[in-house]
Amino acid sequence: MSVASLAAVEVEYPGRGKALGPFDLAVAEGEIVALVGPSGCGKSTALRLLAGLEQPTRGTVSRTPGRGETSVVFQSPTLMPWASALANVALPLDLAGVDKDEARRQAADALARVGLSGATAAKPAQLSGGMAMRVSLARALVTEPKLLLLDEPFAALDEITRRDLAADIHLLWAETRPAVIFVTHNVEEAVYMASRVVVMSASPGRTFNITWTDPVMPRPAHFRTTLEFRSAAEAISRDLAASMGRAA
Amino acid sequence: MNRAIVDIAAPLVLIAVLLAGWEAACRIMSIPSYFLPPPSEIAKAAVNSAPILFMSAWNTLFMALKALVVASVLACGVALVVALNQTLEKAVQPLAVALQVTPVIAIAPQVVIWAGLAHPERAIVALAVIVAFFPIFSGALTGLKSTDPDLERLFDLYGATRWQRLRRLRIPSSIPFVLEGHKVAGGLAVIGAVVAEFVAGSGGAQGLAWRILESSNRLQTARTFAAVIVLAIMGALLHAVLRYAERAILKRLRGR
Numbered sequence: 001m002s003v004a005s006l007a008a009v010e011v012e013y014p015g016r017g018k019a020l021g022p023f024d025l026a027v028a029e030g031e032i033v034a035l036v037g038p039s040g041c042g043k044s045t046a047l048r049l050l051a052g053l054e055q056p057t058r059g060t061v062s063r064t065p066g067r068g069e070t071s072v073v074f075q076s077p078t079l080m081p082w083a084s085a086l087a088n089v090a091l092p093l094d095l096a097g098v099d100k101d102e103a104r105r106q107a108a109d110a111l112a113r114v115g116l117s118g119a120t121a122a123k124p125a126q127l128s129g130g131m132a133m134r135v136s137l138a139r140a141l142v143t144e145p146k147l148l149l150l151d152e153p154f155a156a157l158d159e160i161t162r163r164d165l166a167a168d169i170h171l172l173w174a175e176t177r178p179a180v181i182f183v184t185h186n187v188e189e190a191v192y193m194a195s196r197v198v199v200m201s202a203s204p205g206r207t208f209n210i211t212w213t214d215p216v217m218p219r220p221a222h223f224r225t226t227l228e229f230r231s232a233a234e235a236i237s238r239d240l241a242a243s244m245g246r247a248a
Numbered sequence: 249m250n251r252a253i254v255d256i257a258a259p260l261v262l263i264a265v266l267l268a269g270w271e272a273a274c275r276i277m278s279i280p281s282y283f284l285p286p287p288s289e290i291a292k293a294a295v296n297s298a299p300i301l302f303m304s305a306w307n308t309l310f311m312a313l314k315a316l317v318v319a320s321v322l323a324c325g326v327a328l329v330v331a332l333n334q335t336l337e338k339a340v341q342p343l344a345v346a347l348q349v350t351p352v353i354a355i356a357p358q359v360v361i362w363a364g365l366a367h368p369e370r371a372i373v374a375l376a377v378i379v380a381f382f383p384i385f386s387g388a389l390t391g392l393k394s395t396d397p398d399l400e401r402l403f404d405l406y407g408a409t410r411w412q413r414l415r416r417l418r419i420p421s422s423i424p425f426v427l428e429g430h431k432v433a434g435g436l437a438v439i440g441a442v443v444a445e446f447v448a449g450s451g452g453a454q455g456l457a458w459r460i461l462e463s464s465n466r467l468q469t470a471r472t473f474a475a476v477i478v479l480a481i482m483g484a485l486l487h488a489v490l491r492y493a494e495r496a497i498l499k500r501l502r503g504r
Contacts, residue, residue, distance in 0.1 A: 053401050067407050078398040082420045082501045091416075095406040123503025 002026040002062075003179035004050050004070075004147050009059030010204070011045050018204040020045045022059065025198065025207075027147070030177040032217065034190035036236060037200030037208075038244050043183040046205070047072070047149045050181060065147045068096050071140035075152040077132035079124040079139075085111060086120040089139045096143075110138040113172060130161035137165075141172060148173075150182045154189060166192055170218035187240060191232045192219060199239040208243040211236050285470035294474035301459060301478050308445065308455035309482055311369060312437040315376030319433060323381050324426065327388035331418065332410075337389070348382035352440055356447035368448035372455070376440035380433035387429025391422025423501060427494040434490045438483050456482070 010021035020042030027033050035043045048054040049061050051072050063070070071092075079088045086107050093103035111120055114134040124132055133153060140148060150169075154162040166189065173180060182193050190197045195215040201208040213232045214223070223229055267287045273279070274286035281289055294301065330337045352375055359378075363371035395417055403413050445457030456479045463471035 048401075051401075051405055053404055070405065072402070072405055074398045074401075076398065078396065078402060080399065080417070080420065082423070091402075092406045094416075095403070095408045095412055125502045125504050 001064075002028055003065065004063040004181075005061075006046060006049055006056075007060045007062070009046075009049060009056040009061060011042065011049070011054070012057040020049075020203075020205050021056075023200075023206055025050075025181075027179045027181055029146075029179055031196065032173065032180040032182060032194045034182045034184060034194035034197045035200060036184060036187060036190045036197055036240060037205055038202045038240070039185065040203050041200045042203060042205035043185075043200060044151050047151050047181060047183050050147070051149055063147065065145065068092065068143055069145050070147045070149065071143060071145040072149045072151065073133075073136050073140045073153045075155045077124065077129075077136040079132060079135060081124050084121050084123060085116065085127065085135045085138075088124070088135055089142050091139060092143045106142055107138070110142040111135070113141065113175075114138045114168065130157055130165065133157060133161075133165060134168075137169065137172070144176055145178050148178045148180045150180065152183055152185070154184070154186070162189065167218065169193070174218055187236045188224070188229075188233050191229055191236065192224065197232070197236055199236060199243055201243040202245070209239040211239070282467040282469050285473060289470040290473040290477070293468070293470035294477065297459075297471055297474060301456070301475055304454055304456045304459045304475070305478050305482050308438065308441050308457065308479070309486065311372045311455065312376055312434075312441040312486070315373045315437045315441065316380055316430070316434055318373065319377045319380035319437065320384055320430060322377070323384035323429070323433075324388050327385050327392060328414075328419075331389060331392040332414070344382060344385055347378060352379050352443050353447070356444055360444070360448050368445070371448055372441050372444040375444035376437045379440035380437040383432040383436065384426065384429040387425040387427075387432075388422055391425030392418045394425065395421045420501075424498060427497060431487065431490045431494055434486050435483055438479075438486060442479065 005024075005026035007024055008022045010023070011019045013019055019040075023042070023046060025033070025035075025046060035046060037043050045054065049056055050063065051070055052061070052063065053072075055061075079085075080091070083091075086104060089110050090103040090107035093106060094100070098106075108117070108120055111117055114137055116131060116134055116138065119127065119131060119135075122131075124135070127135065133156075137153070154165060157165065170193075180194075182190070184190050184193075191213050195213055195217065197211045197213060199208045199211070200206065211232055214226075214228055271286045271288060274281075274284060279286075285293075326340065330340050355378070356371070356375055359374055360368065360371040363374060399417060399421075400413075403417055408416070441455065442457045445455040446461065449458075449461060456475055459475040460472055460479075463469070463475060
């Protein structure tokens with residue numbers, strides 16, 4: 001059953017023309033879908049539609065999770081610089097009116113799950129880029145969302161940190177198995193993270209091609225060296241080049 | 249040589265050279281001291297009038313600080329109300345700008361009359377409030393409106409109420425801008441207080457401006473210079489204190 005879907009959605013901005021669509025996308029319970037496409041193709045717009053942060057010009061957005069059951073992780077950690085890691089993670093619970101002590105307890109638990117139990121009192125400026133992203137992830141997970149939207153969460157991280165975080169996201173995902181939509185412009189990350197990779201064409205973004213990858217999650221240790229990983233990545237790279245009107 | 253020592257020594261050396269040139273010029277050309285006193289005489293005047301200059305400086309500083317507190321409360325309050333309502337912001341903005349671009353000296357005489365000639369200190373504080381208001385208001389308003397758009401989206405996503413958004417996002421986001429506004433306003437409050445003292449021009453308010461007026465009317469030029477120097481030092485000290493407070497608060501807020 002689909003947790004969230006976009007049906008023939010189009011987004012137009014006044015003065016800038018069409019940014020997206022017509023575009024269709026559905027994500028099923030427990031599925032991880034990656035959206036890959038050239039810059040400006042509307043990947044992040046599609047994500048904001050699914051989050052309900054933006055309305056489509058045409059088409060319909062449906063979503064079963066209610067308010068508070070959808071979480072977004074942005075490209076930057078998007079933390080409140082004046083608040084501790086714990087207060088940042090507790091924010092969604094505080095805004096929902098959860099009892100303060102209970103919110104702090106759940107936030108501490110979420111921080112422990114992302115491996116930051118020692119950093120609860122730290123302010124964002126005291127954290128490394130990777131740690132700040134983990135705090136952001138903990139904040140997204142603290143509400144136990146049914147739909148998790150990840151908007152290029154690794155964009156600002158170095159290679160080793162990205163790989164660690166990608167593996168950890170799978171482990172965390174396995175605990176509650178939310179539906180996940182993962183936006184990226186990195187093909188290998190898409191293949192690693194998702195069992196279905198949707199390649200979008202250049203602006204206005206539409207579906208260019210869809211590739212199904214190995215559905216086994218979390219990924220085995222040497223997944224990145226397997227023939228299957230390599231050939232999926234090759235195929236998607238070719239699609240991506242073709243979607244931009246270039247030969248691979 | 250150590251860079252830090254050079255940085256400190258360079259301006260001191262320049263000042264010493266200028267003072268020496270000044271002193272020499274006054275002596276060689278026998279310039280009358282009511283016209284331009286040599287630095288040695290200014291120093292003598294400063295030492296002789298130290299207690300009275302210090303008291304006057306404190307009077308002026310106290311007025312400026314009082315005005316800064318009043319301006320701070322008023323400006324932050326108005327900014328907060330205005331930030332919640334775009335129509336209100338459109339309505340207030342031109343008035344705030346008009347208040348800022350009108351030279352305080354132009355309205356000072358009337359304010360002195362309104363305050364009552366027997367209460368120059370009221371006029372001094374009021375005029376200093378007027379000049380200190382704008383930088384704090386404008387800083388606070390900018391700060392309240394310059395939140396991280398992704399954080400705004402996050403608050404949207406979690407269905408934050410207007411009050412939650414204001415208290416938990418917009419007010420904390422505005423703090424660096426508000427502090428910057430206070431730093432600028434501190435210097436302006438001193439200028440406002442001095443201008444008002446000049447206009448009030450009576451012994452009723454014994455601030456530094458009064459000492460300057462009094463000495464120059466009596467052709468005690470050395471004492472005038474000494475008062476001006478004390479005023480400059482006071483302004484610089486106030487600025488330094490506000491800058492230190494700004495840094496300390498931001499460091500505490502951000503954890504580094």
